[in-house]
Amino acid sequence: MKKNFILILSFVLLAIGACSSDDEVALPNAVAFASTSINLSAETTPIEIKFASPTASAGSLTLTVTETAVANGTDFSTTPAVAANTVVVPFEKNVSSVSFSFKKLKEAIEGEVKNVVFTISSVTINSVISDNKSVQVNFNETASLGNALAPGVGGPTQPNQVFVDLSSGKMTAVPRVSWDLGFASGTDFRVVINNTVKMSAKQTTSTNIDEVQAEDATMLINNGQGSTTQIDDPAGDITKTAIAAISATDSENKVYLINLGSNPSATNPAVGSEGTAGGSSRGWKKVRILRSGNDYKVQYADIAATTHDEITVTKNAAYNFTFLSLLDKKVVSVEPQKAQWDITFTSFTNTTSFGTGLLPYNFADFVLNNVKGGAKAYQVLTTAFTYDAFTLANVDNTKFTDDQRNIGSNWRGTTGGTDANGNPVSLFVARSDRFFVVKDPAGNVYKVRFTAGVNAAGERGNPTFQYAILK
Template identity: 65%
Template sequence: MKKNFALILSFVLLAFTACNSDDDQHSDVAVAFAEASYNLTNDATPVQIKFSKAAPVAGTITLDITETAVAYNTDYTTSPAGASKKVVVPFAQGATSVEFTFNKIKNATGTEVKNVVFTISGTSLGAQISGNKTIQLNFNEAASLGTALAAEVGGPLQPNQVYVDLSSGKMTTAIRNSWDLGFYSGTDFRVVLNSSVKMAAKQLTTINIDEVQVADETMIISQGTGIASQIDDPTGDITKTTIAAVSATDADNKVYLLYLGNKPAATAPVLGKEGAVGGDARGWKKIRVLRSGSDYKVQYADIAATTHEEIVISKNSAYNFTFLSLIDKKVVNVEPQKNQWDINFTTFTNIIPGATPTPYFYPDFVNSNLNGNAKAYQVLTSAFTYDAFTLANVDNTKFTADQRNIGSNWRGTSVTGADGIPVSQFVLRTDRFFVIKDPAGNVYKLRFTGGAKADLERGHPTFQYALLK
């Protein structure tokens, strides 16, 4: 009898241990909100939850709701729908992030404080909750009225890209050589190059990624060299990437040779000169991009390799692109969500027009969020002064589909020396300002107030802006 009891007890303990092991088998996965808080400027806002690694199984994340001066179905709803102060968000196997939509019904009025806090209370796979466990969504009747900001691009070497959201005054910084390729989240299957490091791509005739390739030094971009067709269209037109649209037919997707461009320079330049151009070469890769259902499948390797690695890149509708580092072999965070930034301070590979259009590398460049539907245009002070310019003066026909409408137009790079010969030096152009329409339709005027220190060290842009009403 004692023997039988001991045997039964051992089975019970074994079953209990197995259940606990099953509950904890995915504890190496962590989940967190992508943002800690957000001011609501749109009627519908995607809210993203990120995974530390791909979800090993399909499942759900449960969110608790805490409300301040709001009520579900009166002031807001969610998709998927909430009930009993909870929202359950499903995710698929292999997901690296998931999102739900917050639908604002009523704005805050006057000094009224209205917000909703979502808290991750549990997951079906027993994942850890690490980082931003909560997100607070604040109801706003209007966007920020404007302020003065300094974009931390990092001095004359400009190692940073800085994304600016005018409606909140928030700036997000990314290391510009932390990524290589951006995979478009829209309807098309498109891949963009990192133009901030002078990347170039060349289509090969083969579809075999394991064929040995050799470097092609005609692809290398320096000031006035390189091949214009081997970089993305600098206007930002997503249909004009140098890598062809990824076909649903695998046999149509060729291998590409990639020149990875240059790192930022390692030493500061002479005062007055820019130093962003001449860092160490980042090397070469070969890639082939295929479709995998609604995702991308990327094959990549060193150019002399006879084997390759693969990674699946999922589209994420909350963002313009998902970014991949071929050097670090992982997805990296770069841009904020597509409706949460308006302009980007960066270095940039532009094209000098002419009989033979040629790539040319620009520091101190500002792009608008064209893929997120933010646009800009320039106004000369000979037509309107900045202070007098109002919403009634906005010319909507000038919001053209070119991300470079600010570009390098806000500054010059030389002055005339004592001997009449141009001398390299930052020059702020004070005879102009810019009008910017953000993804939510808010319109701002913006003028640059500086770009260099008093000792002429470049890479210190400052600006001010105001909401037009």
């Protein structure tokens, strides 16, 4: 957060330096929350909002309020008070920050998700609302000390993506085929494709959504086939999506051909194998995405259609993305709120080398960390530290990176074995020579080790893991 404000302040100072002494145009200030997530540890907590430079005059900020499993006046109160789902926070001239008080009236129990999201909607003085325009106030006073969990991905076809919140132990399972596009909630206008089903996207030269398109076999992702330019950056860099940033100029937003990828296999594969993408094709669509104020306008249709459907997708600052199903023609719920999950179990479109450079490749039994929500991870080999002996003092913060694949497929592998007939087979194993360090969006740090990836019958898609908070 401090880094963000240094950048904001640098921008403001640079703009001031670029103006002549005779320039009387008032430059906008920048305003943002000091933190994007707060775990309540006291009955009353001050929530700080910062300005990049001292305020030119007195004024007020208006905050919108979004409640999850709580009610104003019953579970919490604020000073100034909430009225009509808003809080108006006054500030004086020549101040660099302002705060309001949040009072917790009821506790949450472990595993219970209760929070309030405050979002800056307007400022009475000339200001720019920066990226950190929302803060999520979580009622879970203390994070879970640890647990042993079994995410329900659904067996060897792994039809579910499971999001895990380590601080509460809560797991959220969502069918991987329930969504197609994710629309970023930040200031950038970026759209991601479903990276769990071998989906790809290719820009056309057309801006006419009603122009007939044709299937493109080169977009299919199979062993040794596909293009890295047609998938989102596997590391999770939001500036490197297959669909270009959505321009404010409509004529710059092209139609995209979308290969919707593959369904999970309809039947279970042989024991020890996976069927995450062995099912039928999910088909093809064409889409064109425009801006609609601060939201997205999506035009979409079957590729042979000469008419189209249209839907507005609204940004929601409490989430990393708002998700759309092109097949069901509606906005759908996928990820939990951005500060309410840390890792997810899924299949995933990563890249691998086939001897001629990197190509897209479907990985089963993959684990991503919520890098966009602020969760980071790194690997520790047991030759350096044992899991039991590893403490908070051993954490190396320089090893946390912005790559969402830092757990990835590193937690599992294969080993030689034989089947019931004595034939050699490769057996799936959870690696015991390593564990992982995960820092959640609230700053809690955990050690995580994976204990299995198969059930007693050897069927994949049955992961288990354990974790403990580091203190």
